[in-house]
Amino acid sequence: YLPFTRPNLIEFKNSRSIIISNVIFQNSPFWNIHPVYCSNVVIRYVTILAPLDSPNTDGIDPDSSSNVCIEDSYISTGDDLVAVKSGWDEYGINYGRPSSGIVIRRITGSSPFAGIAVGSETSGGVENVLAEDINLYNVGVGIHVKTNIGRGGFIRNITVSGVYMEGARKGIKIAGDVGDHPDENFNPNALPVVKGITIKNVWGVKVLDSGSIKGLKNSPFTGICLSDINLHGVKGPTSPPFKCSDISGVAYQVKPWPCSELTSSQQTGSCSTYV
Numbered sequence: 189y190l191p192f193t194r195p196n197l198i199e200f201k202n203s204r205s206i207i208i209s210n211v212i213f214q215n216s217p218f219w220n221i222h223p224v225y226c227s228n229v230v231i232r233y234v235t236i237l238a239p240l241d242s243p244n245t246d247g248i249d250p251d252s253s254s255n256v257c258i259e260d261s262y263i264s265t266g267d268d269l270v271a272v273k274s275g276w277d278e279y280g281i282n283y284g285r286p287s288s289g290i291v292i293r294r295i296t297g298s299s300p301f302a303g304i305a306v307g308s309e310t311s312g313g314v315e316n317v318l319a320e321d322i323n324l325y326n327v328g329v330g331i332h333v334k335t336n337i338g339r340g341g342f343i344r345n346i347t348v349s350g351v352y353m354e355g356a357r358k359g360i361k362i363a364g365d366v367g368d369h370p371d372e373n374f375n376p377n378a379l380p381v382v383k384g385i386t387i388k389n390v391w392g393v394k395v396l397d398s399g400s401i402k403g404l405k406n407s408p409f410t411g412i413c414l415s416d417i418n419l420h421g422v423k424g425p426t427s428p429p430f431k432c433s434d435i436s437g438v439a440y441q442v443k444p445w446p447c448s449e450l451t452s453s454q455q456t457g458s459c460s461t462y463v
């Protein structure tokens with residue numbers, strides 16, 4: 189038993205105006221690239237490789253950082269490819285620094301966990317995230333927004349658009365009960381507020397399960413919008429239906445049809461951010 193975690197491969201802390209480009213990161217013991225308390229960060233033309241069975245080898249984790257652009261990169265690791273975070277339970281709540289203004293685009297990769305993730309450590313809040321033009325091959329969960337009781341904080345104004353996934357255990361998952369706690373001192377009344385998540389233009393093939401969209405009973409997730417989504421199954425023409433609870437929002441041209449919690453939108457397929 190080690191009293192410390194394995195280290196990040198590269199971690200910038202309290203830094204600004206950083207460019208990381210044209211680098212190959214290989215076989216990190218933990219998260220690969222971790223900008224924390226940073227602003228104005230560009231990460232592009234990087235290749236990140238770690239064995240699919242290596243634990244916690246997230247590709248890029250912007251953490252309590254603002255104005256971060258991650259683009260034109262290939263990531264194949266044993267954990268989430270890109271995960272936007274902002275601190276863990278009582279520690280993140282106390283520090284209170286959100287991640288905001290995060291652009292993730294033209295990323296290709298494979299992972300047994302998530303392709304594009306927000307969370308699960310979002311206690312300082314995560315807002316204004318745009319992920320677009322993402323290609324995923326053999327992933328655990330294509331798009332995963334995740335938080336937990338005790339996290340507090342917020343997740344709002346998240347847009348994921350233009351995703352091709354081929355081979356996924358789950359297509360889309362939004363969940364309020366994911367990830368564990370740093371210690372026993374987390375506040376069980378610190379409920380995250382999740383509002384304004386748009387997922388659109390997603391094409392999936394060989395998607396074993398469409399996934400689930402589940403908020404918290406005492407903090408339902410609102411403004412969820414799914415539009416122009418087509419998930420093809422492994423066994424049937426569409427993957428098995430979404431499971432939903434404690435959420436509200438709209439859906440437009442989604443296959444399989446999501447669930448009664450999302451009302452049909454007859455607009456032009458556009459999601460207004462805060463429904």
Ligand SMILES: *[C@@H]1O[C@H](CO)[C@@H](O)[C@H](O)[C@H]1NC(C)=O
Pocket residue numbers: 315316317318345347461
């Ligand atoms: C939502 O986030 C996008 C970036 O993805 C940003 O351009 C937009 O201004 C944000 N909207 C609000 C209401 O903050």
